[in-house]
Amino acid sequence: MTTIPVALGARSYDVRIEPGLLASAGEVLAPLSRGRPMPIVTDTNLAAHCETLVASLAAAGVAAPVLVLPAGESTKSWAQLEALTDWLLAQGVVRSDHVIALGGGVIGDLVGFATSILKRGCNFVQIPTTLLAQVDSSVGGKTAINSRAGKNLIGAFHQPSLVLIDPQVLDTLPQRELRAGYAEVAKYGLIDDAAFFAWCEENADALFAGDPAARATAIGHSVAAKARIVAADERETTGTRALLNLGHTFGHALEAETGFSDTLLHGEAVAAGMALAFAFSAQQGLCPAADAERVAAHLRSVGLPDGLAAAGVTADGKTLVGHMLHDKKMEGSTLPFLLARGIGQTYLDKTVDLETVAAFLDGVR
Amino acid sequence: MTTIPVALGARSYDVRIEPGLLASAGEVLAPLSRGRPMPIVTDTNLAAHCETLVASLAAAGVAAPVLVLPAGESTKSWAQLEALTDWLLAQGVVRSDHVIALGGGVIGDLVGFATSILKRGCNFVQIPTTLLAQVDSSVGGKTAINSRAGKNLIGAFHQPSLVLIDPQVLDTLPQRELRAGYAEVAKYGLIDDAAFFAWCEENADALFAGDPAARATAIGHSVAAKARIVAADERETTGTRALLNLGHTFGHALEAETGFSDTLLHGEAVAAGMALAFAFSAQQGLCPAADAERVAAHLRSVGLPDGLAAAGVTADGKTLVGHMLHDKKMEGSTLPFLLARGIGQTYLDKTVDLETVAAFLDGVR
Numbered sequence: 001m002t003t004i005p006v007a008l009g010a011r012s013y014d015v016r017i018e019p020g021l022l023a024s025a026g027e028v029l030a031p032l033s034r035g036r037p038m039p040i041v042t043d044t045n046l047a048a049h050c051e052t053l054v055a056s057l058a059a060a061g062v063a064a065p066v067l068v069l070p071a072g073e074s075t076k077s078w079a080q081l082e083a084l085t086d087w088l089l090a091q092g093v094v095r096s097d098h099v100i101a102l103g104g105g106v107i108g109d110l111v112g113f114a115t116s117i118l119k120r121g122c123n124f125v126q127i128p129t130t131l132l133a134q135v136d137s138s139v140g141g142k143t144a145i146n147s148r149a150g151k152n153l154i155g156a157f158h159q160p161s162l163v164l165i166d167p168q169v170l171d172t173l174p175q176r177e178l179r180a181g182y183a184e185v186a187k188y189g190l191i192d193d194a195a196f197f198a199w200c201e202e203n204a205d206a207l208f209a210g211d212p213a214a215r216a217t218a219i220g221h222s223v224a225a226k227a228r229i230v231a232a233d234e235r236e237t238t239g240t241r242a243l244l245n246l247g248h249t250f251g252h253a254l255e256a257e258t259g260f261s262d263t264l265l266h267g268e269a270v271a272a273g274m275a276l277a278f279a280f281s282a283q284q285g286l287c288p289a290a291d292a293e294r295v296a297a298h299l300r301s302v303g304l305p306d307g308l309a310a311a312g313v314t315a316d317g318k319t320l321v322g323h324m325l326h327d328k329k330m331e332g333s334t335l336p337f338l339l340a341r342g343i344g345q346t347y348l349d350k351t352v353d354l355e356t357v358a359a360f361l362d363g364v365r
Numbered sequence: 366m367t368t369i370p371v372a373l374g375a376r377s378y379d380v381r382i383e384p385g386l387l388a389s390a391g392e393v394l395a396p397l398s399r400g401r402p403m404p405i406v407t408d409t410n411l412a413a414h415c416e417t418l419v420a421s422l423a424a425a426g427v428a429a430p431v432l433v434l435p436a437g438e439s440t441k442s443w444a445q446l447e448a449l450t451d452w453l454l455a456q457g458v459v460r461s462d463h464v465i466a467l468g469g470g471v472i473g474d475l476v477g478f479a480t481s482i483l484k485r486g487c488n489f490v491q492i493p494t495t496l497l498a499q500v501d502s503s504v505g506g507k508t509a510i511n512s513r514a515g516k517n518l519i520g521a522f523h524q525p526s527l528v529l530i531d532p533q534v535l536d537t538l539p540q541r542e543l544r545a546g547y548a549e550v551a552k553y554g555l556i557d558d559a560a561f562f563a564w565c566e567e568n569a570d571a572l573f574a575g576d577p578a579a580r581a582t583a584i585g586h587s588v589a590a591k592a593r594i595v596a597a598d599e600r601e602t603t604g605t606r607a608l609l610n611l612g613h614t615f616g617h618a619l620e621a622e623t624g625f626s627d628t629l630l631h632g633e634a635v636a637a638g639m640a641l642a643f644a645f646s647a648q649q650g651l652c653p654a655a656d657a658e659r660v661a662a663h664l665r666s667v668g669l670p671d672g673l674a675a676a677g678v679t680a681d682g683k684t685l686v687g688h689m690l691h692d693k694k695m696e697g698s699t700l701p702f703l704l705a706r707g708i709g710q711t712y713l714d715k716t717v718d719l720e721t722v723a724a725f726l727d728g729v730r
Contacts, residue, residue, distance in 0.1 A: 078443065078447045082443045082512075085512060085518075085519055086512065086513055086514065089512060089513075089514040089515075089518060090514070094693075094695055094696060095693075095696075096696065113482075116521070117478075117482070117519050117520060117521055118518070118519065119518060119519075119520075119693045120507070120509065120520045120521055120522055121521070121522070121600075142485070144485065147447075147450060147451065147454060148451055148454075149451065149454040149455070150454075153450075153454060153483070153484060154450055154482050154483065154484075155482060155484075155485045156481070156482055156485055156486070156521065157485055157486070235486075328459075328460075328484045330459055331459060331460075331461065
């Protein structure tokens with residue numbers, strides 16, 4: 001088993017990664033339960049994995065009532081948040097109890113937020129079942145629901161007590177979702193680790209073909225990178241954590257334009273957004289054009305969109321910049337952008353002119 | 366102006382107390398606004414105070430859009446929380462902005478919670494307008510709404526950036542609400558400050574008659590006591606902060622029995638609860654009977670209930686203990702109680718037997 005510590009003082013926790021971990025999770029979780037039940041929240045797509053987990057907990061003597069929520073982004077709602085907290089209260093959950101989030105980013109975000117506000121905070125464990133959740137959303141403590149005005153606008157920073165990652169659960173994940181999650185893996189290379197991006201270029205095919213070693217390496221390296229960045233800036237106040245948003249500002253505009261729907265998954269939008277961030281950096285003379293082309297080529301090679309057209313977006317620059325203005329990262333009237341001086345050399349730029357961005361987008365339509 | 370610091374590291378803030386402060390709040394708040402609007406959330410009972418505040422902000426060049434919510438406990442709901450966050454998002458509030466909570470505990474709890482989850486946390490300023498909010502709920506960062514299952518079960522620890530207390534606003538507060546707030550003032554003496562309790566006994570009449578010096582002393586001393594206790598245990602993890610719950614476990618049972626209604630205000634329940642905690646301590650041989658009688662006599666003398674009958678509660682001990690089991694302070698199957706060895710000598714006892722409590726309550730019906 002690989003164990004990666006997330007060093008956050010009193011809120012520190014471990015991420016454990018091991019093929020087959022779901023079936024032996026009961027042993028790992030029993031000490032946390034201290035004889036109390038561990039409620040599981042999951043979604044309608046995960047019945048088989050949930051059965052494995054419940055059986056493993058039962059074998060370790062831990063009771064685990066289950067709440068199954070509808071799969072999909074619409075579950076990150078006020079109505080589901082209230083229903084979930086009502087259910088947890090009905091289960092008699094107290095502050096020292098641990099609730100298990102078994103699912104992708106939707107379940108992790110919703111359960112993380114619900115447990116952060118239940119009795120002003122109880123504990124939770126993340127068992128992420130998608131590649132995106134394993135390498136990104138399950139680590140770092142960002143939790144949220146969506147509001148009428150936009151995605152993830154209501155939420156909290158709430159760290160899990162433990163994250164259990166079983167790479168084998170990816171065997172049943174649709175390829176499109178695997179690709180979407182892979183965008184965040186490649187992101188860690190682009191941010192500050194050119195050697196890891198080169199590893200991605202060499203090993204992506206093996207990863208998509210199901211090679212267990214390639215998957216374990218990709219997940220372990222990504223989690224370690226995220227743990228390092230989050231430990232340096234837990235609440236996104238110093239700018240370090242903002243590096244994780246590479247591709248997310250351009251990507252947010254694409255998601256808004258496509259209505260945050262299955263037309264363009266979050267990871268797909270991030271892929272296109274990273275390609276756009278590098279292309280914009282190259283156009284501005286900040287980054288070699290060859291690096292921007294290498295980023296786009298790798299994303300294309302794994303079937304991810306490398307720009308506006310591939311993402312199916314035809315809107316003009318002004319429209320897309322308009323979406324960016326509703327990004328929750330807006331600071332007064334400016335929006336910080338992640339730009340690049342090269343692969344593995346990104347930085348936060350707070351002086352980007354939005355009209356220049358709009359003109360760039362019009363140029364690459 | 367009296368300034369009391371609340372020392373919480375990066376979350377430290379000041380409580381400023383001054384008669385007439387509401388009319389000069391604009392000067393104090395303008396530096397926080399940094400040219401941005403400061404949205405005000407208040408309730409239907411506070412139109413005149415809100416007008417004073419808006420005028421003061423306008424004179425200091427600060428725009429202040431106002432949201433007026435229905436007065437009363439039912440405003441601490443999921444529906445109002447969602448509506449409030451939608452309104453704040455529509456106002457374009459960003460993480461570095463400050464939202465003003467102008468009101469009593471309901472407005473402070475709701476706005477504090479809403480700002481804690483808006484974009485994962487923006488700032489807020491408390492301007493408490495009841496004695497209860499001035500000496501208790503506006504300081505310390507506990508925020509919440511009520512759920513179907515009980516009061517304050519959904520919330521967060523979220524510290525304000527600043528608390529402005531104008532004792533003059535109490536001139537328009539109904540006497541019954543003033544008395545209810547006074548229960549929390551006397552509480553600080555009973556917890557660990559026998560000299561302050563003696564001051565209360567001597568000066569309560571002047572305070573209720575409107576003497577500005579008595580009010581300023583009572584508020585300043587109470588805020589300083591709360592600031593000290595909260596600084597020692599911000600998130601209620603070491604047991605120190607639990608001292609603030611003196612009378613609240615018995616009181617919670619009385620509030621639950623009377624349906625959390627205007628039949629028995631929170632402060633009235635706390636008064637009766639403190640008298641019961643001292644009477645129980647005396648009955649258990651922990652505390653001199655004379656101290657328990659002195660507590661009851663002082664509460665009676667200001668018109669606060671000193672026990673079950675005065676609180677209008679006729680339920681038996683078993684019923685009342687049943688309500689306590691739904692207290693969010695429950696730890697597994699035990700409930701910590703604040704007991705007393707004398708006036709100013711309270712302590713947390715985690716070994717209290719609930720059947721003994723029930724028998725005691727039957728004995729004092």
